[in-house]
Structures are given as structure tokens and as C-alpha cells.
Amino acid sequence: MLLSSLFLGIAAASLSPARAAADDCGDAAALVQLAYPGAQKSADERSFTLEPHTSISLTLR
Incomplete structure (x- = not known):
């Protein structure tokens, strides 16, 4: 049980948005x-800009 919790914690940390590279936005686009x-x-x-007038920002803030 402890080992699986530790593994999940490491996996979650590796998916952190702070590790995004500058070229990741091209993939998102x-x-x-x-x-x-459309x-x-x-x-x-x-x-x-999506219908109906919804925008998605491509920059990390």
C-alpha cells in the first residue's frame, strides 16, 4: 500500500505543469x-476563439 502511494506521488509530481517546455504550446495549439x-x-x-465566442489562452501565467 505504501509503495503504491509513493509511486502515485512520484507520477503526479512528474506531470506538474511547472515542467512544461516553451514548445509545448505548439502541441496544445x-x-x-x-x-x-472551427x-x-x-x-x-x-x-x-471558439463558437460561441469562447477564448482559450495558450500562455502559461
Whole structure:
């Protein structure tokens, strides 16, 4: 039981958003475009606008 809890803790830590690389946003943009073919990329290419006027920011804050 303790070993499985330890393994889950290590796995969760390795999935931390703090470990995201700068080029990960390109992958996220491709996924958004696959999931929402009608998504319109903003002029500054930092967000998408979805119907009905919902935006998803591509930057980490």
C-alpha cells in the first residue's frame, strides 16, 4: 500500500505543469485545432476563439 502511494506521488509530481517546455504550446495549439476545427486563431496567435465566442489562452501565467 505504501509503495503504491509513493509511486502515485512520484507520477503526479512528474506531470506538474511547472515542467512544461516553451514548445509545448505548439502541441496544445494543434490539439485545439483538431478538437475544434472551427477555432479561429487570434491575430497575435496567443489564443483561439471558439463558437460561441469562447477564448482559450495558450500562455502559461
